[in-house]
Amino acid sequence: MQERFEVNFDGLVGPTHHYGGLSLGNIASTNHKAQISNPKQAALQGLKKMKALADLGYKQAFLPPQHRPDLAMLSRLGFSNIESAWKASPEILSACYSASSMWAANAATIAPSSDTADHQVHITPANLISKFHRCIEAEETGRILKAILNDERYFVHHDSLPNASLFGDEGAANHSRLGNINFFVWGRSVLEPSKYLEPKRYPARQTLEASQAIARLHRLDPARVVYAQQNPEAIDAGAFHNDVVAVAHQNTLFCHEQAYAHQKQVLAELSSKMDLNLIQVLSKQVSLEEAIKTYLFNSQLLTLPGGGLLLVAPSECKESPSVSAYLKDAPFEEIRYFDLRQSMQNGGGPACLRLRVELSGDELAACCQSVLINDQTYTRLTDWVSRHYRDRLALEDLRDPNLIEESQAALEELSAWLGF
Numbered sequence: 001m002q003e004r005f006e007v008n009f010d011g012l013v014g015p016t017h018h019y020g021g022l023s024l025g026n027i028a029s030t031n032h033k034a035q036i037s038n039p040k041q042a043a044l045q046g047l048k049k050m051k052a053l054a055d056l057g058y059k060q061a062f063l064p065p066q067h068r069p070d071l072a073m074l075s076r077l078g079f080s081n082i083e084s085a086w087k088a089s090p091e092i093l094s095a096c097y098s099a100s101s102m103w104a105a106n107a108a109t110i111a112p113s114s115d116t117a118d119h120q121v122h123i124t125p126a127n128l129i130s131k132f133h134r135c136i137e138a139e140e141t142g143r144i145l146k147a148i149l150n151d152e153r154y155f156v157h158h159d160s161l162p163n164a165s166l167f168g169d170e171g172a173a174n175h176s177r178l179g180n181i182n183f184f185v186w187g188r189s190v191l192e193p194s195k196y197l198e199p200k201r202y203p204a205r206q207t208l209e210a211s212q213a214i215a216r217l218h219r220l221d222p223a224r225v226v227y228a229q230q231n232p233e234a235i236d237a238g239a240f241h242n243d244v245v246a247v248a249h250q251n252t253l254f255c256h257e258q259a260y261a262h263q264k265q266v267l268a269e270l271s272s273k274m275d276l277n278l279i280q281v282l283s284k285q286v287s288l289e290e291a292i293k294t295y296l297f298n299s300q301l302l303t304l305p306g307g308g309l310l311l312v313a314p315s316e317c318k319e320s321p322s323v324s325a326y327l328k329d330a331p332f333e334e335i336r337y338f339d340l341r342q343s344m345q346n347g348g349g350p351a352c353l354r355l356r357v358e359l360s361g362d363e364l365a366a367c368c369q370s371v372l373i374n375d376q377t378y379t380r381l382t383d384w385v386s387r388h389y390r391d392r393l394a395l396e397d398l399r400d401p402n403l404i405e406e407s408q409a410a411l412e413e414l415s416a417w418l419g420f
């Protein structure tokens with residue numbers, strides 16, 4: 001049997017990263033609306049995490065940023081220029097400028113060949129229909145993933161699910177693999193709403209019907225699929241995706257006590273199907289609010305070369321008394337903290353920034369190699385960011401026509417280098 005690799009594709013932060021306050025239900029996004037962002041620092045913070053993990057021997061790659069502003073979308077909405085969009089609706093302009101594709105966990109759901117009936121890797125870009133600024137990502141995401149995973153012998157690319165509320169799909173943020181189980185977490189059922197409690201304050205983004213469609217499309221064995229409802233209280237507290245309150249890696253599930261509705265049954269079902277290593281944090285140790293504020297569970301879990309778990313956590317965890325007290329005795333061999341504040345302020349931690357893809361050696365060799373992070377690509381990308389990105393962006397700056405040109409010039413240079 002071939003060796004298998006977990007490859008983390010991190011979204012490279014784009015030159016128009018700003019705080020639009022566009023995501024109701026994502027408390028950090030709302031709280032930082034209209035603050036001044038630093039796109040250069042945001043991109044460099046993300047690259048630093050990628051480089052550190054590559055240096056530790058993990059397979060690390062990046063997904064290029066998308067073209068922003070989305071001029072085609074602006075014109076589809078009847079705007080003939082940026083100024084008219086700004087005057088009519090700064091929110092719509094901000095959405096068309098959003099660099100939100102950086103949160104690659106939401107780019108797609110990917111099933112590794114070890115899990116699918118035809119032994120191929122199945123890829124479905126997320127439609128992200130619950131937020132306008134995010135639903136405009138799906139098409140370009142599909143093109144980027146096709147360009148990177150471009151070999152019909154191994155990769156099957158599906159269209160994103162239909163753009164209807166029935167199929168609201170947020171990608172891998174609500175899907176994980178636990179041992180050989182595909183674990184889908186959803187926020188609401190559109191067809192049978194009366195059967196389940198729904199959040200009262202904030203919208204649930206992922207539907208049960210979307211998760212079921214992905215499992216079918218990816219030809220997963222139904223005996224190895226588990227579905228669980230997100231705890232509506234967690235959504236109302238600001239856990240707009242399950243990866244804000246839980247993270248899985250191999251047979252380990254690290255989660256908050258209030259992550260799922262009917263949590264005991266969910267954990268019992270998982271345990272009946274696999275050898276579950278559960279690391280559950282109780283509310284009296286870390287409250288739901290503190291977990292969401294610090295993004296403790298939006299950490300990445302990785303296996304250290306000598307065995308044992310590495311937790312890649314946001315530096316906010318170090319600053320919280322209850323989280324740092326918990327982490328002192330937590331069962332992780334090593335913890336590394338990263339300053340990802342620019343992304344965190346929009347509700348994106350270490351795990352949001354990456355899309356996990358498990359590949360065999362042959363599949364990895366068939367991927368586009370220029371997106372892999374090594375000393376050379378890291379140097380080239382940091383130089384590129386330093387030359388093209390601003391270190392200050394206010395909402396008002398979205399009116400500046402130079403920003404379009406700067407952003408286009410940056411992406412053209414990157415595309416020429418990547419060859420797609």
Ligand code: SUG
Nearest residue numbers: 020021022023029103105173241352
């Ligand atoms: O979809 N924030 C993203 C954060 C996504 C985090 N991803 C995961 N948890 N997997 C979102 O809410 C904020 C953009 C703004 O307000 O400018 C934003 O889109």
